[in-house]
Amino acid sequence: MWPLLSAPEAGGQRLEEIIAATPASQFVRLSANYESLYVRAIAEVDAHLASNNGANARQTIRPLIEKIVVQAAPAPRLSRTPAAT
DSSP states (O other): OOTTSOHHHHHHHHHHHHHHHSOOOSOOOOOTTHHHHHHHHHHHHHHHHHSGGGHHHHHHHGGGOSOOOOOOOOOOOOOOOOOOO
16 A cells, blocks of 8 residues: 555555456346436436536536446346255
8 A cells, every 4th residue: 555645545546456356247236216216317317407507517418428228137047946955
């Protein structure tokens, strides 16, 4: 650890190292109410972007977004093997 880093900065650096060393998951599990949370959040963002105060945000965000795709992951397969006796 570098002595010039404060504790939060060192913790952040360690977190970056852990994330970099962790293999990416093929699927991200979302909570059951994710759809309603997402719809509400998008409605709030849309309302803000439609307001006069959202002009700067619109100009900043538009070039960054290519597309957003949300798909359902396949259901996990449950094993039906009998318990060992």
